[in-house]
Amino acid sequence: MAGLGAQSAPGPFTQQPDLVDRYGTIIPRPPDTHKDKTTNPKVGAMDAILLQILNGLDKGSAYALIALGLTLIFGTLGVVNFAHGALFMIGAFCAVTLQRLLNLSFETVDETQTDFLGNALKVKTPYVEAWFGPQMGGAIIDWAVPLAILFAIPIMVFVGYAMERGLIKHFYKRPHADQILVTFGLAIVLQEVIKYFYGANPIQTPAPEALSGIVNLGAIVGMDIVYPVWRVVYFLFSLLVIGGIFSFLQFTTFGMVVRAGMADRETVGLLGINIDKRFTVMFGIAAAVAGLAGVMYTPINSPNYHMGMDFLVLSFVVVVVGGMGSLPGAVLAGFLLGILESFASMNEIKSIIPGIDQIIIYVVAIIILLTRPRGLMGRKGVMED
Amino acid sequence: MLGMNKNDTTMLLLVAALTMLAPFILNPFPTDSGLAQFNAGYPDLMQRFVIFGIFAIGFNILFGLTGYLSFGHAAFLGVGSYSAVWMFKLLAMNVIPAILLSVVMAGVFALLIGYVSLRRSGIYFSILTLAFAQMSFNLAYSVLTPITNGETGLQLSLDDPRVLGVSQTADGSIPVTNLFGLEMRSTFEMVVGPWAFQFNAGYYLCALILLAVFYLSIRIFRSPFGLMLKAVKSNQQRMNYTGLNTRPYTLAAFVISGMYAGLAGGLLASMDPLAGAERMQWTASGEVVLMTILGGAGTLIGPVLGAGFIKYFENIFSKINESVLHSWFGALPDGLEDLLVTMVYPFVGKGWHMTLGILFVLVVVFLPGGLVEGGQRVTAWIRSKKAGGNKPTSTTEPAE
Numbered sequence: 107m108a109g110l111g112a113q114s115a116p117g118p119f120t121q122q123p124d125l126v127d128r129y130g131t132i133i134p135r136p137p138d139t140h141k142d143k144t145t146n147p148k149v150g151a152m153d154a155i156l157l158q159i160l161n162g163l164d165k166g167s168a169y170a171l172i173a174l175g176l177t178l179i180f181g182t183l184g185v186v187n188f189a190h191g192a193l194f195m196i197g198a199f200c201a202v203t204l205q206r207l208l209n210l211s212f213e214t215v216d217e218t219q220t221d222f223l224g225n226a227l228k229v230k231t232p233y234v235e236a237w238f239g240p241q242m243g244g245a246i247i248d249w250a251v252p253l254a255i256l257f258a259i260p261i262m263v264f265v266g267y268a269m270e271r272g273l274i275k276h277f278y279k280r281p282h283a284d285q286i287l288v289t290f291g292l293a294i295v296l297q298e299v300i301k302y303f304y305g306a307n308p309i310q311t312p313a314p315e316a317l318s319g320i321v322n323l324g325a326i327v328g329m330d331i332v333y334p335v336w337r338v339v340y341f342l343f344s345l346l347v348i349g350g351i352f353s354f355l356q357f358t359t360f361g362m363v364v365r366a367g368m369a370d371r372e373t374v375g376l377l378g379i380n381i382d383k384r385f386t387v388m389f390g391i392a393a394a395v396a397g398l399a400g401v402m403y404t405p406i407n408s409p410n411y412h413m414g415m416d417f418l419v420l421s422f423v424v425v426v427v428g429g430m431g432s433l434p435g436a437v438l439a440g441f442l443l444g445i446l447e448s449f450a451s452m453n454e455i456k457s458i459i460p461g462i463d464q465i466i467i468y469v470v471a472i473i474i475l476l477t478r479p480r481g482l483m484g485r486k487g488v489m490e491d
Numbered sequence: 492m493l494g495m496n497k498n499d500t501t502m503l504l505l506v507a508a509l510t511m512l513a514p515f516i517l518n519p520f521p522t523d524s525g526l527a528q529f530n531a532g533y534p535d536l537m538q539r540f541v542i543f544g545i546f547a548i549g550f551n552i553l554f555g556l557t558g559y560l561s562f563g564h565a566a567f568l569g570v571g572s573y574s575a576v577w578m579f580k581l582l583a584m585n586v587i588p589a590i591l592l593s594v595v596m597a598g599v600f601a602l603l604i605g606y607v608s609l610r611r612s613g614i615y616f617s618i619l620t621l622a623f624a625q626m627s628f629n630l631a632y633s634v635l636t637p638i639t640n641g642e643t644g645l646q647l648s649l650d651d652p653r654v655l656g657v658s659q660t661a662d663g664s665i666p667v668t669n670l671f672g673l674e675m676r677s678t679f680e681m682v683v684g685p686w687a688f689q690f691n692a693g694y695y696l697c698a699l700i701l702l703a704v705f706y707l708s709i710r711i712f713r714s715p716f717g718l719m720l721k722a723v724k725s726n727q728q729r730m731n732y733t734g735l736n737t738r739p740y741t742l743a744a745f746v747i748s749g750m751y752a753g754l755a756g757g758l759l760a761s762m763d764p765l766a767g768a769e770r771m772q773w774t775a776s777g778e779v780v781l782m783t784i785l786g787g788a789g790t791l792i793g794p795v796l797g798a799g800f801i802k803y804f805e806n807i808f809s810k811i812n813e814s815v816l817h818s819w820f821g822a823l824p825d826g827l828e829d830l831l832v833t834m835v836y837p838f839v840g841k842g843w844h845m846t847l848g849i850l851f852v853l854v855v856v857f858l859p860g861g862l863v864e865g866g867q868r869v870t871a872w873i874r875s876k877k878a879g880g881n882k883p884t885s886t887t888e889p890a891e
Contacts, residue, residue: 186614273852273856276856282613282614283558283560283617284855284859286560286562286614286617287780287784287851287855288852288855288856290777290780290851291781291848291849291851291852291855292848292852293848294844294845294847294848294851295845295848295849295852297844297848298842298844298845298848299845301842302837302842302845415774419621419625419773422618422621423618423622426615426618430614460634461629461630461633461634461635464626464629464630464632464633464634465626465629465630468622468623468625468626468629469626471618471619471622472607472619472622472623475611475615475618475619476607476610476611479611479615
């Protein structure tokens with residue numbers, strides 16, 4: 107993950123400012139923080155538009171990653187997976203788990219320090235700090251969320267593999283309605299398991315300190331656009347994952363076989379290739395993609411057990427807009443809808459059409475479904491009715 | 492009887508007996524016994540049984556007959572609830588106009604949404620309905636706050652401009668919903684020895700309406716119209732090739748089923764005059780799908796069973812907490828007791844959703860016909876044992 111470790115020097119802003127409302131939308135900073143108050147209003151409008159695009163990009167990244175996984179599953183196995191949101195949520199909780207594991211600590215009595223009663227103070231030291239020294243150990247704990255990527259990949263692949271082998275493989279021949287229903291039930295079960303172990307409240311999982319500040323992205327072009335670093339990281343990370351998936355499918359033999367299987371499963375089977383096995387692996391990979399999206403999303407929005415469901419509905423809409431079974435379509439639609447959504451939440455637009463920010467995605471989906479049912483980039487004849 | 496064959500008549504009479512005697516049937520345990528918590532015979536819960544029964548029957552007319560899986564049916568329930576509460580606020584506390592308006596409003600909404608959604612089938616239809624329902628939910632939460640009162644939910648207040656009736660009663664409280672003077676919340680309690688049976692006016696109103704709409708759904712299932720819908724389910728393409736336009740039929744089914752949902756919403760508001768946006772959320776739509784599948788989609792009685800089953804477990808299962816479990820397993824040795832309690836605890840109380848999810852997965856995997864199919868298999872198995880290996884014949888026929 108080269109993109110993540112970029113610069114660890116502490117930035118000028120060390121604490122997360124109140125820029126994010128409870129829906130995760132960035133609120134533009136109040137004018138007094140602008141260094142230059144004499145900028146003309148034109149530049150201000152430009153700033154606002156760029157800021158909305160940025161806002162859209164990070165939400166769009168999450169949509170794109172989840173939709174990519176959904177499409178991988180649909181394109182290979184032909185299964186409509188309503189449990190994909192739950193996979194996203196499990197990924198987020200991988201980060202929570204790793205953070206808790208790293209914070210496991212033992213207590214020692216420190217004679218040099220006393221509390222207000224004069225007793226010797228008990229000091230908690232995480233094992234990690236004891237093993238690697240306070241400096242290194244502290245850094246490891248601080249970087250729990252990015253480290254959770256390594257932790258989450260094997261877990262998510264395993265979860266995906268188990269799901270496919272244990273349940274979903276029995277549903278290939280059944281109608282889509284049955285697939286929706288069984289995966290919906292599975293999503294409920296997964297949610298409840300997580301709720302049982304982690305409770306119903308959102309759990310704070312901060313980003314590493316070096317990445318939790320804000321950065322002025324506009325400085326290069328002479329504009330004033332301040333933006334949380336982590337969201338930029340999230341966007342870059344999603345590009346990396348998307349690029350990874352596409353090059354895996356495009357440039358490896360395994361990927362080639364999978365693409366062939368997506369086009370014509372039977373013929374590939376007749377050539378003596380065990381396509382089912384590869385599709386199962388793809389299911390695992392799709393689960394890992396959803397999981398990674400979840401891991402990296404934790405600092406943006408504290409994970410709770412129903413976060414997956416919230417994203418699932420939107421991701422499905424994204425898949426449909428992009429075109430069922432089209433991978434580039436899913437990515438494109440993800441970013442597009444993310445940006446559209448953030449533009450619709452601008453005050454200027456909301457004052458013209460109130461409430462548009464709440465429904466824009468659905469409106470677009472309805473229009474697309476009615477006028478171009480195969481979606482933006484869907485192939486002709488695939489799931490068009 | 493009433494234009495039904497013998498089987499259907501028996502089924503209607505069975506449902507009638509069940510609903511009318513529900514205060515007895517659901518209260519099998521004496522009030523002071525340890526098992527009293529399994530009693531479901533209190534008005535609030537019984538009302539919900541029948542109301543969600545109505546909701547599920549309506550959903551089944553769409554899903555069971557045509558195979559169109561709507562994931563946004565709760566929107567109609569919500570529309571019904573809001574209309575009913577507005578009727579209470581503006582017109583009168585009588586439930587009849589409120590219920591009528593909620594049915595009509597839900598019908599209009601269903602017509603609009605159905606007209607658009609039914610242009611597509613399969614998963615696209617599901618997603619379109621889902622999108623519409625989420626849209627309504629989001630709007631109800633944000634922009635439509637003047638109509639829906641946003642997060643707080645729409646409630647009656649002391650200064651409602653009620654045209655036919657008073658804003659406040661003589662003692663300065665909000666008037667209660669009634670049917671020509673019969674208060675919906677009035678309850679007659681009959682105490683027989685250790686048992687206490689409650690007969691609630693609101694419940695009986697709901698139960699009578701349930702019987703009426705159940706009868707209606709039987710007639711729809713057995714009508715030429717119902718046959719047409721079944722044909723759409725089994726092969727829509729072939730229907731189209733014979734030169735028949737199926738859309739008016741599916742749209743009619745969609746509207747009818749939306750009106751059922753509106754009726755359920757209106758009744759919910761009549762029993763307890765408040766309406767919140769969370770009734771429209773897609774998880775609420777998922778719940779009615781669960782009920783229908785669990786009971787048996789496409790069968791007449793299935794949805795009612797499923798609704799009763801889920802509502803019963805939601806209320807009774809979720810009340811079982813750790814101390815109750817300890818008292819159950821108290822007779823066992825300590826170690827075993829703790830082990831059992833820790834093993835069972837995740838599945839009851841707050842974790843009952845987990846049981847529901849597992850049950851749902853199992854039903855979809857092993858019993859696609861739901862509880863009704865389960866019952867049929869069991870009866871067939873018993874018969875084949877009795878008859879000494881004769882081929883089993885099923886008694887009630889699922890609609891499919």
